[in-house]
Amino acid sequence: MAEKQRIDITHLSHGYSLDNDDLPVLDDINLTIEPQEFVVILGPSGCGKSTLLRMIAGLEQPLNGSIQANGQEISEADPSRVVVFQDPTLYPWLTVWDNVNLGFKIRKEKNDHAVQLMLELIGLNSFKNAYPRQLSGGMAQRVALARALVNDPGILILDEPLGKLDSLTRITMQKELVHLWQQRKFTAIMVTHDIEEALLLATRIIVMRHRPAHIIGEFRLNMDYPRHRDSEELIKIRKDIFHLLGHQSDW
Numbered sequence: 675m676a677e678k679q680r681i682d683i684t685h686l687s688h689g690y691s692l693d694n695d696d697l698p699v700l701d702d703i704n705l706t707i708e709p710q711e712f713v714v715i716l717g718p719s720g721c722g723k724s725t726l727l728r729m730i731a732g733l734e735q736p737l738n739g740s741i742q743a744n745g746q747e748i749s750e751a752d753p754s755r756v757v758v759f760q761d762p763t764l765y766p767w768l769t770v771w772d773n774v775n776l777g778f779k780i781r782k783e784k785n786d787h788a789v790q791l792m793l794e795l796i797g798l799n800s801f802k803n804a805y806p807r808q809l810s811g812g813m814a815q816r817v818a819l820a821r822a823l824v825n826d827p828g829i830l831i832l833d834e835p836l837g838k839l840d841s842l843t844r845i846t847m848q849k850e851l852v853h854l855w856q857q858r859k860f861t862a863i864m865v866t867h868d869i870e871e872a873l874l875l876a877t878r879i880i881v882m883r884h885r886p887a888h889i890i891g892e893f894r895l896n897m898d899y900p901r902h903r904d905s906e907e908l909i910k911i912r913k914d915i916f917h918l919l920g921h922q923s924d925w
C-alpha cells in the first residue's frame with residue numbers, strides 16, 4: 675500500500691497572465707492536510723480551487739511558496755497522487771476491466787486479484803467486459819474511481835467528481851466514496867460547490883473566497899458516517915458556513 679501522505683502548503687501564491695494583465699489567483703495559502711483526512715474545499719466558481727488541486731497533484735508549479743508531500747517539495751506528477759476529474763475520462767476502446775487494470779499494465783505488473791476486488795467493491799463486477807459507452811454516468815465515474823484506487827494512491831485528489839451526476843446517483847456515489855475511503859484509508863482532498871456534499875463527506879471543510887483566493891475559514895467535523903443532513907451539528911455548521919460566506923451572490 676502506498677505511503678499515506680501529509681501535504682504542507684506554505685505561503686503559496688499563484689497567478690496567470692491574461693491579455694498582458696496579471697491575474698492573481700491564489701494568495702498566501704497555508705494549509706496542512708494530515709494523512710487519512712477527508713478535506714473538502716468549498717469556494718466560488720473561478721476562485722482557484724482546481725489550480726490548487728493541480729499543484730497538489732504536481733501538474734503545475736506555484737509562482738511563490740512551497741507545497742510538500744511528506745516533507746518533499748512536489749515538483750512533478752507522481753503515481754502516489756491520483757486525480758479524479760468531473761468527467762470520468764475512461765478509454766472508450768478498453769473494457770471496464772482493462773480500464774481499471776491500466777496502471778498495472780503500464781507498469782508491466784499483473785494483479786488480477788486487486789482489479790477483481792476493486793470491481794466488487796464498486797459493485798461493477800458483472801460489467802467487467804462492458805465498454806464505457808455501455809455504462810451510465812454514475813457507473814463510469816465508479817470505474818474512474820476504481821481505476822484511481824486500485825493502485826493504492828497515498829492521496830486521492832477529487833475535482834468535483836460527482837458534479838455531473840443526477841441527484842439520486844450523486845447521493846449513492848457520496849456513500850460509496852465514504853465507504854471506499856474508510857476501506858482503503860487514503861488521504862482525500864476534494865473540491866465541490868455543494869455545501870451539503872461537503873457536510874456529508876468531510877472530516878474538515880476549508881472555505882475560500884476569491885480575487886485572489888484565500889482561505890477564510892475551516893470547520894472540523896468529528897462525526898460518524900453515514901451522517902444525517904438534519905442532525906443538529908450539521909445544521910449548525912451549515913449555518914456557520916453560510917454566515918461566513920455572507921450569502922455571496924457569486925457562489
Ligand SMILES: Nc1ncnc2c1ncn2[C@@H]1O[C@H](COP(=O)(O)OP(=O)(O)OP(=O)(O)O)[C@@H](O)[C@H]1O
Binds near residue numbers: 690691697718725726
Ligand atoms: N492556464 C491558465 N491560464 C490562464 N488563466 C487560468 C489558467 N487556469 C486557470 N486560470 C484562471 O484562474 C482562475 C481560477 O481557475 P480555477 O479553474 O482554478 O477555478 P475553480 O475555483 O476551480 O473554478 P470552478 O469552480 O468554476 O471550476 C480563473 O480565473 C481562470 O480563468
